[in-house]
Amino acid sequence: xxxxxxxxxxxxxxxxxxxxxxxxxxxxxxxxxxxxxxxxxxxxxxxxxxxxxxxxxxxxxxxxxxxxxxxxxxxxxxxxxxxxxxxxxxxxxxxxxxxxxxxxxxxxxxxxxxxxxxxxxxxxxxxxxxxxxxxxxxxxxxxxxxxxxxxxxxxxxxxxxxxxxxxxxxxxxxxxxxxxxxxxxxxxxxxxxxxxxxxxxxxxxxxxxxxxxxxxxxxxxxxxxxxxxxxxxxxxxxxxxxxxxxxxxxxxxxxxxxxxxxxxx
Amino acid sequence: xxxxxxxxxxxxxxxxxxxxxxxxxxxxxxxxxxxxxxxxxxxxxxxxxxxxxxxxxxxxxxxxxxxxxxxxxxxxxxxxxxxxxxxxxxxxxxxxxxxxxxxxxxxxxxxxxxxxxxxxxxxxxxxxxxxxxxxxxxxxxxxxxxxxxxxxxxxxxxxxxxxxxxxxxxxxxxxxxxxxxxxxxxxxxxxxxxxxxxxxxxxxxxxxxxxxxxxxxxxxxxxxxxxxxxxxxxxxxxxxxxxxxxxxxxxxxxxxxxxxxxxxxxxxxxxxxxxxxxxxxxxxxxxxxxxxxxxxxxxxxxxxxxxxxxxxxxxxx
Numbered sequence: 001x002x003x004x005x006x007x008x009x010x011x012x013x014x015x016x017x018x019x020x021x022x023x024x025x026x027x028x029x030x031x032x033x034x035x036x037x038x039x040x041x042x043x044x045x046x047x048x049x050x051x052x053x054x055x056x057x058x059x060x061x062x063x064x065x066x067x068x069x070x071x072x073x074x075x076x077x078x079x080x081x082x083x084x085x086x087x088x089x090x091x092x093x094x095x096x097x098x099x100x101x102x103x104x105x106x107x108x109x110x111x112x113x114x115x116x117x118x119x120x121x122x123x124x125x126x127x128x129x130x131x132x133x134x135x136x137x138x139x140x141x142x143x144x145x146x147x148x149x150x151x152x153x154x155x156x157x158x159x160x161x162x163x164x165x166x167x168x169x170x171x172x173x174x175x176x177x178x179x180x181x182x183x184x185x186x187x188x189x190x191x192x193x194x195x196x197x198x199x200x201x202x203x204x205x206x207x208x209x210x211x212x213x214x215x216x217x218x219x220x221x222x223x224x225x226x227x228x229x230x231x232x233x234x235x236x237x238x239x240x241x242x243x244x245x246x247x248x249x250x251x252x253x254x255x256x257x258x259x260x261x262x263x264x265x
Numbered sequence: 266x267x268x269x270x271x272x273x274x275x276x277x278x279x280x281x282x283x284x285x286x287x288x289x290x291x292x293x294x295x296x297x298x299x300x301x302x303x304x305x306x307x308x309x310x311x312x313x314x315x316x317x318x319x320x321x322x323x324x325x326x327x328x329x330x331x332x333x334x335x336x337x338x339x340x341x342x343x344x345x346x347x348x349x350x351x352x353x354x355x356x357x358x359x360x361x362x363x364x365x366x367x368x369x370x371x372x373x374x375x376x377x378x379x380x381x382x383x384x385x386x387x388x389x390x391x392x393x394x395x396x397x398x399x400x401x402x403x404x405x406x407x408x409x410x411x412x413x414x415x416x417x418x419x420x421x422x423x424x425x426x427x428x429x430x431x432x433x434x435x436x437x438x439x440x441x442x443x444x445x446x447x448x449x450x451x452x453x454x455x456x457x458x459x460x461x462x463x464x465x466x467x468x469x470x471x472x473x474x475x476x477x478x479x480x481x482x483x484x485x486x487x488x489x490x491x492x493x494x495x496x497x498x499x500x501x502x503x504x505x506x507x508x509x510x511x512x513x514x515x516x517x518x519x520x521x522x523x524x525x526x527x528x529x530x531x532x533x534x535x536x537x538x539x540x541x542x543x544x545x546x547x548x549x550x551x552x553x554x555x556x557x558x559x560x561x562x563x564x565x566x567x568x569x570x571x572x573x574x575x576x577x578x579x580x581x582x
Contacts, residue, residue: 013394013528014550025398094361094371124395124509124529125373126357134365139441142329142358155445159498161354165327166446173441180499221370223386223403227393232535235556238547244569247559251541252573254557258539260462260518261486263579 001054001149003045004111006101006132007038007073009066011090011122018229025229032066034073035121043182044175045115046077048147055079057111059104061086061097067200074195075187081200082108087213093220094127100216101128102135103209111172113154118143118176129176139173145181268344269295271380273316274302274336275351276326280415282314284349287378287418289315295382297346302339302433312428315421318343322433327447330440333359337366338435345408347380347387352412352510360412370404374509375411387411396509396532416458416513451504462488462581463516465507465534468495469523469544469563473502478567479522485574487581488516493530507533517582523563526551543567 009032017026045056058073058081060066070081084104088096105114114136116129133140145164146157149171158165159178187195205211239254241247255261271288275281281301288299301316304326311319320339325331336359340348348363350356352374364371374392376399381388385406392414393400457463464483466476476490483490490505491514497506507514508530519537523544524530531554534540542555545562552558559566573579 011394013397016394016397018397025394095364122394127361127371127373130358130361131365134362140329140358140362141442143354162450162452163327164446164448164450165444168443168445169441180495221405221407221409223405225400225402227398227400229398230396230535232531232554234540234554236553236558237556238552238558238560244561244565245573247561247566248570248573249577251557251559251570252577252579255518255539255541256579258518258556260539260582261579262582263574263577 001049001052001113002111003049003054003056004105004108004114005041005045005056005058005078006114006116006128007041007058007060008035008117008120008122009033009060009062009069010035010038010120013122013124016229018231020231020233023228023231025227032069034069035117037117037119037121037177037179039073039076039184040180040182041115041117041177042073042076042078043184044144044147044177046185047182048149057082057108059101059108060084061100063089064202067202070200071192071195072187074198074200075191076185077191078198080198082203083200084203084205084209087205087216092216093222094123094125094131096216096220098128098131098135099219100205100209100211101132103211104203105132105136107209113149113171114138114174116174116176118178129174133174136174139169140176141167141169141173142176143178144175145178147175268346269297270300270318270343270345271297272300272302272339272343272345272348273350274339274348275353276304276332276355277351277353277415278305280351280353280413281311282420283415283418284351284413285311285315286420287413288349289421289423291378291380295380300339300343300345302336309425309428312425313422314425315423316425316428318429318431320431320433322435324435325444327444328440328442329355329358330442331438333362334438335433335435336363338433340367342431342433346385347378347408348410350410350412352414354510356412357510360410364410367408367410369408369410371410371412372402372404373412375413376417378411392509392532395528397528414510414513450501457489457491457505457507457512457514460489460514461517462486463514463519463534463537464488464490465519465521465524466490466492466496467521467524467530468493469525470496473500475564476502478571481571482520482567482574485571485579486518488518488520491533493524493527509533521551521555522567524551525549526554
């Protein structure tokens with residue numbers, strides 16, 4: 001079985017700071033990595049194909065410098081990474097990014113299953129899997145926490161807001177993985193050594209994918225966008241008591257002073 | 266699409282009412298009408314919440330493909346300028362598919378929007394980087410779909426006596442998905458949004474039985490229990506979770522216990538007047554989001570806290 005996983009070299013959102021005066025988002029120097037959500041995606045694919053003669057390819061849209069960021073996921077069990085150099089440096093809107101991914105997937109063709117995360121760690125807008133399913137005219141199975149393949153069908157458990165749902169669907173299909181559903185495996189030194197020989201192939205939008213960059217910007221729906229950070233100003237007062245009783249009294253004293261509780265001083 | 270209508274849908278009645286409130290206010294400004302899609306048969310109620318037209322349909326709501334067909338049919342029939350959909354898991358799954366089908370503009374996690382009556386472009390504010398920031402988009406004129414999380418807009422109440430009910434024709438199903446089993450999770454019932462005191466429980470709490478301690482704290486100060494998403498979804502302890510797509514609370518005091526402080530969760534509590542946090546990891550991000558921080562083992566701190574609350578006769582304000 002051939003599995004195509006979609007992963008992203010994402011901004012580490014927890015490292016994005018907000019300028020307290022201008023409310024600007026301070027994006028410079030924020031580290032990037034293969035997202036935690038995407039590592040769950042890789043784990044799902046590796047686990048699913050463990051007992052069979054399978055190939056797992058990863059497709060990603062990102063900067064060239066991401067090349068060194070794939071060691072972990074290659075060690076986990078990917079066979080190959082295809083990196084499409086992102087001409088928009090992560091700033092393209094979803095519909096444009098999808099058009100690039102669609103062109104690459106139509107070039108790859110030999111897959112039985114596409115696995116994505118339910119969202120990317122940084123953008124977090126939940127769009128890639130649903131949009132791809134439409135573009136490729138494939139069934140969509142979202143928020144999957146368990147999956148297996150029987151004959152030519154996929155059996156999956158879907159983690160929904162109000163229910164757990166077990167479904168079957170014929171392959172090929174597009175699957176999105178539920179949050180924290182497949183904790184990534186630890187890799188060994190042997191895995192890491194093997195990963196060194198696995199290829200990261202770079203594709204270019206204008207070359208391998210034969211897309212016209214000027215047309216690409218036309219299909220976008222958003223004319224202008226600007227961004228501001230959300231400023232949170234809290235007191236950040238760490239209480240210094242030595243014992244639990246001391247800490248409890250300090251917290252009660254502080255809350256009394258703030259008038260959110262009442263009682264004996 | 267140009268019928269001067271805003272169409273609204275959420276499978277969650279609470280979100281439906283919030284979105285209808287937003288649509289009603291915007292439509293009154295523009296002189297437009299509001300339509301809603303009803304799965305539950307409560308179309309009179311939707312009229313009172315602000316809908317002029319209610320599309321009724323009977324469908325298998327557990328199959329996302331059936332919901333998608335229904336929503337697509339409603340958009341075809343009502344030709345709206347804008348479609349507001351609740352940003353639940355289901356809403357976020359079907360909305361981008363509709364955006365593809367109708368070649369529309371789309372924004373997720375929308376917290377504000379305005380449709381320009383002359384030029385017909387939409388300005389939308391949307392949460393960015395899981396809520397670290399807010400982006401303002403100017404979306405090209407034409408049909409637009411906005412996915413809106415719970416707790417953003419206030420509902421309205423109108424007489425609703427002129428609400429018109431329309432049966433929706435849905436095309437024959439083409440779903441390849443076969444549902445083998447659908448096991449409901451427990452439903453939430455508490456009115457967290459109105460609580461003055463919230464005890465917010467995170468993954469630092471080890472066992473379900475430990476919740477008794479937190480219940481005691483909540484009872485002493487007349488508060489309500491809430492949790493982070495993994496407690497509700499992975500552990501299924503109780504369903505009242507706070508965060509980006511969960512409930513958003515604004516109590517006088519939010520006491521977090523064993524919450525690490527991921528931004529997706531913080532969004533649910535950041536409107537609290539005061540936040541106090543207990544966590545045994547002094548580097549946990551929650552401490553930069555809190556007014557008072559206590560670095561301690563919750564299993565040592567909470568019994569002492571409960572004892573001191575009792576002996577000092579501390580009460581809710």
